[in-house]
Amino acid sequence: MGAIARGLGRHSSVVCAFFAKRGGIEPRARSRRASTLTLEERERISRGLATGRSCRRIAAELARSPSTVSREVARNGGPQRYRAAEAEARAWKAAERPKRCKLTAQKKLCGLVAKKLKARWSPRQISGWLKVTFPNSPKMYVSHETIYLTLFIQARGALKKELKAHLRRRRAMRRSKNWSQRGKGKGQIRDAISISERPAEVQDRAVPGHWEGDLLMGSTTSQIATLVERTSRFTILVRMPSRDPALVAKALKKQIIKLPAHLRRSLTWDRGLEMARHADFTVASGVDVYFCDPQSPWQRGSNENTNGLLRQYFPKGQPLDGFTQRQLNAVARQLNGRPRQTLNFATPTEILNGALTA
DSSP: HHHHHHHHOOHHHHHHHHHHHHEEEEOOOOOOOOOOHHHHHHHHHHHHHHHHHHHHHHHHHOOOHHHHHHHHHHTTTTTTTOOOOHHHHHHHHHHHOOOOOOOHOOOHHHHHHHHHTTTTTOOOHHHHHHHHOOOOOOOOOOHHHHHHHHOOOOGOOOOOOOGGGGGGSSSOOOOOOOOOOOOOOOOOTTOOOGGGGGGHHHHHTTTOOOOEEEEOOBBBTTTTEEEEEETTTTEEEEESSSOOOHHHEEEEEEEEHTOGGGGGEOOOOOOOOGGTHHHHHHHHOOOOOEEEOOOGGGGGGHHHHHHHTTTTTTTTTTTTTTHHHHHHHHHHHHHHHHGGGGGGOOOOHHHHHHHHHO
């Protein structure tokens, strides 16, 4: 915004206030129907009237209906006072009738959306869940973009401004997704098994029990471990008192051995030195550990996405060492109970329960 302000010769606060009125969302370009009279046609009407031609004759020259021309002239002062520019401006002004927001018109729908937002569901999750829950009621459908627009453009008046606090990204305005990422310090891990040696069944997500893991960092060198099952996206959060490799291996083993044997097949981790004792973890848990290539977080895509979701509960810059394991379990339950688009809007809990009973 600063660059825009400098280019316009205005103060940045003026530009920011302008964008804030629409929540940082670019307004749609105005358009008109093909059947609407154009400025050129209105000028021809004005010239025809000035030379004394009738509305019917002017209409024939424009290939328009006589009633179209006669109504146009009547609503703009009659043959003596008709002016093309004024008629064009009046037509644009009359067209400023914004469509009523669907969430304003449908109170039941609005209430459901607000309830799910309070439960920290994303607008896309809400939109997909509504289609699954009300398959034969189109009036109960709403796009995720409509929810965002209603939240960020308060003039619509359907959803309260306070609900924005429940979104994953807590912003006053919507922003570009072009974020820079600072890499973590990488070190050498002895006897690390490369991700290239991982079994083929891990890649296609057909067999449950393969996990991805990483540390979610907070302030004051605090952290929690996140484990995500690749097939179901089921998440386990582990309280981590420090990044000491021995303590990390012990804490992960304590949580993962609670799972049935067929749901603990492998773990894919980043190159962080906190997993330097991966061999001890494998011996204690029976779970093989594979390591991503350096600077390749996309190789743990499910885990990276889940860490982004968790920032809704654990914002950046806040300490994470004050949470008990019970509190982390409660957050994990809520996250696992939210529908996922990648799961056709089923929940991770439902998918994992299906694997347990299979």
